[in-house]
Amino acid sequence: MSDDVVVTRSLTKRFGHVTAVDGLDLAVHDGDRYGFLGPNGSGKTTTVRMLLGLVHATSGEVEMLGRAMPRHAHEVLPQVGALVEGPGAYGHLTGRANLRLLDAAGPAGGPPLADGAGSRRTRARRVDAVLERVGLADVGRRPVRAYSLGMRQRLGLAAALLRGPRLLVLDEPTNGLDPRGIAEVRDLLLELNAQGTTVFLSSHLLAEVQLFCTRVGVLHRGGLVAQDHLGALRGPTGRTLVRVDDVAAGARALGLPPPERRGEGELVLDGTSVAAAADTLVRAGIGVLEAAPERRTLEESVLRLTS
């Protein structure tokens, strides 16, 4: 028993002869922005469904918010917001009506949550608030069948936020969103995380995870091949990046091939001592703005782990 919000132990799921998830041991800490990465078909969605009690595990255990799932689904799930494999809504109803129905469908009282979450009295206010939050306040009165894919995605997110969850389990939340929408959603999630919500984000988009997550689990063929802090996962390459105010002069001073452009830029140092190089640069009158070891991109790490 730890204070981890999501724990799985040897979680395994077989569909007939196909093993979708194989002996998975996840650990998502409280306050994490956890990136659950893996290519299509690696078992991400099946894992998410097992976490939420939609799919029954063949063997192994799932624990969420300290309680075993799916046995304690009724205590756990009211504190969890989820977006699984795309949003779902009744096309003939408005976004607002959809959220109200979904809110009413849940347990009436539920556990005592912040600011009266779950009570019927606050329903209209909460629905308006989440619609505002995801940027749907203006279109909440239109029937969902007239929504674009991005708007539906926002509605799904709104549904997940409806009860101020402690844990958000999001499967590909930025599907169908335009770049601006993606940024908005990211900001929203960062804000929620800052307020204490743990975010479990399953995605195959490495760039998105790299930008947002603090910890990452990499799934490959149903098994976890890595689970660590983003920084640890992105190991140093052994080279150093030095940002200077005159990249052409800097290259000249260090005897590097001349860069393509002038002005401010980065110099890539290979093997040389950073201190010595900095010394040389400073003596040549070139301003050193920043010096840092170069790290692999997440993409490179993941490709290395899953190839």
Add this chain to the structure above:
Amino acid sequence: MSTVVTPAARARWAVVVLGTAALVSVLGFGPRAVAALGVTPTELEPQAVAARAAASADVPYSATGESRGALALPDLRGFGDLASLLGDTTQTRTWWGDEAHWRVDVVDVTGERDTYGLPRSVWTWDYGRRELVTVTGGATARLPRADDLLPPQATRRLLAAVGPDDAVTALPPQRVGGRTADRVRVSPGDGRSTIARADVWVDRETGLPLRLVVVGTDGSDALTTELSRVTVGRPDPAVLTPPAAPGAERELRTAPDLVGRVAQASRWLLPPSLAGLPVTPGRQAPGDVTTYGTGLVRVAVLPLPPDVARDVVGGATSAGSVVEEVPDGRLVRIGSSLLNAVLATSADGRRAYVVTGLVDPGLLDEAAADLLDAEPEGRGPR
């Protein structure tokens, strides 16, 4: 989609399967189990059981009934529901006070035909035709009706015909529709009968025949008729009163059907014996159908007016029967395993007869030849 076999799933399915099994066994096999419960043997001789059944006409009861006939008869015009009555399944509801107070409904999905027996008349209500018909008079000649196929009526008719040559033997008692029934078997002594045997289930409490199964000489169940949901006791008199039927057509008749009319109008006297069978002893009223023979081998003869005969022959031939020329006229045979009939027409076309009975067709041919051969005596102008 897939379903995991977890212990919880297995337990839930087990609950459902066991529940279903319990339900099916209670509903499906419960009645059968009760029926198979031990039935004490009877102390009565088979003749005594038969005698109780024969005397059951004043046992009041209410019941539903079903009769299944397997007799393939052509559907002839003027012969009403005879073909469906003897060839199909008929569902009935019966309320029986005594022979002068009864009601039998023939029910189907779209309506019903109800027959009311009153002291001096018989009423029939046909919902489909919205027709209320009253038949008065004592004419006994008529086509079989649905109430004739009820186990009590059919059994009483059968037992009344049993002669000294026919055997009545006992079978082990059984339960029918929740009632204990003694069983007797009637087997004809004369090989010319088409009946191989007839089994009768007689209610031990009241003597009411509950079921009758007639097996033909070809081994098939030619007629099965059974009462179910029997309640002993006098039915509510209101039920036995013919309906007011506002708006319905009303008709008053003195003859119930074609046979009755023909029997009353017959101009010919029939010979005292046919094919070696004497006229059945007993009272013969004008308007009755003459029968020959004793015991279970009996032949009924009905003279037909020429126009009716042409109609019937035409109907029978168009239904597939073959006309056969014989020395003194023509024969058309209609038959099933149990009931056979011959339409005999004289060469000059003036005389025609229906000869019928639960007997071998050869015997009917003989009788028909005798009829055509004999010079008839007229009954005189009518």
Add this chain to the structure above:
Amino acid sequence: MIRVELRKLVSRPRTWVSIGLLCLLPVVVAVFLAVTGIAPRPGQGPTLLAAVLGNGALYPAAALGIVLPFFLPIAVAVQAGEAVAGEASAGTLRYLLVRPVGRTRLLVAKLVSVLVYTLLAVLAVAVVGYVTGISLLGNSGQLTTTTLAGTTLTPASLAWRTGVMVLYIGWSMVGVAAVALFLSTVTDSSLAAALGGLAVLVSSSVLVALDAAGAVRDYLPTRYWLAWVDLFRDPVPWHDLQAGVLVQTGYVVVLLGAAWANFTTRDITS
């Protein structure tokens, strides 16, 4: 949850369109009857239809007789087949379940919603039948309403018989709903569930008419469907109606049990 399902039911246009279509056929039949004055030959056509000319009070029963063989089971099977499979294919099922709504609770709510729909549909046909019957076919009083046995039916007697008939046909339809609801938990396609339910009915109707199937006949779901006609006999024979209720209840219990066992233990992958 039940309230949510009912709100969904009434807020869905399809509910009202299907009930409207269901009521349309008896109205069309009534219009033709009223305009031409030609009643079906006695013993042919739907039961009781021969008796409704100039006798509109009997038309609710005749109207139900018209929609019972096809339209009513189709509407109910579509509605029940949609219940779970429709949520699955719309993608809303998983959100309801993680809301969380207990699977048994969801199933019960769906069942109640289907029950309400069935009762609404049957009642709507009866009410529309009464209104069209009285207004188009008249209640002239020339013809007194009679039972199948020819005895006179008082208005009170007709009312209770029609009421029992509505309940009986409603319960028969619940049997249909149970089949479709079970299939709806098996497949994610509401069409497949509805058609599967109808396939069961068609098979049952074929077997009921087959003498060779006599051994199982009395246990088939459609065996006693037409027993409501018995309500218009005099005296009313209750045994077929009782048997019908019993058989339907058996199917409802077994199929709902199977639906529950399947739905509560299956993986939701839609």
